[in-house]
Amino acid sequence: MTGHRPPDPRSALTAHLPRPDRDSAPWWELLAGRRFAVQECDFCGMLRFPPRAFCAACRAEGAHWREVPPEGTVESWIVSRQPFVPGRRDRPIPSGNGRLAAVPGGLIYGNWRAERQPVPREPVAGVFAEVTPEVTLLDWAPAGDADGSGAGIPGRT
Numbered sequence: 001m002t003g004h005r006p007p008d009p010r011s012a013l014t015a016h017l018p019r020p021d022r023d024s025a026p027w028w029e030l031l032a033g034r035r036f037a038v039q040e041c042d043f044c045g046m047l048r049f050p051p052r053a054f055c056a057a058c059r060a061e062g063a064h065w066r067e068v069p070p071e072g073t074v075e076s077w078i079v080s081r082q083p084f085v086p087g088r089r090d091r092p093i094p095s096g097n098g099r100l101a102a103v104p105g106g107l108i109y110g111n112w113r114a115e116r117q118p119v120p121r122e123p124v125a126g127v128f129a130e131v132t133p134e135v136t137l138l139d140w141a142p143a144g145d146a147d148g149s150g151a152g153i154p155g156r157t
């Protein structure tokens with residue numbers, strides 16, 4: 001029998017990293033380069049998020065990526081008091097959905113980066129959060145907190 005070893009935080013975190021698929025892989029690559037973009041339909045020009053193969057408006061296949069400001073408003077949020085990722089046990093972590101300013105109906109999930117809870121419909125700005133050299137997430141901070149330093153989620157840069 002071997003002695004108890006604490007879990008390796010990096011391997012546990014890796015288990016929670018996003019797995020890009022056919023439609024989202026380009027988006028994750030752009031995000032890793034600190035660029036925020038959404039799909040724009042090649043046929044009707046509708047902007048859409050999350051990435052998908054077909055346009056919900058005209059059902060055409062084919063889209064390209066258009067950079068837009070990572071801005072929106074708070075739509076909803078939760079506060080996790082049961083951490084699922086090692087290294088995030090020091091306090092409750094709010095996360096939630098933001099309504100994208102550039103995409104009608106576009107919602108995006110992200111961690112909250114402020115010491116206070118979000119306010120419904122308050123303006124927010126995206127903060128690029130590198131998790132690994134290959135994976136960057138987009139966290140959300142109050143719009144006036146340009147550098148996202150308002151909270152600093154543990155383990156994030």
Ligand SMILES: [Zn+2]
Binds near residue numbers: 042045055056
């Ligand atoms: Zn379309």
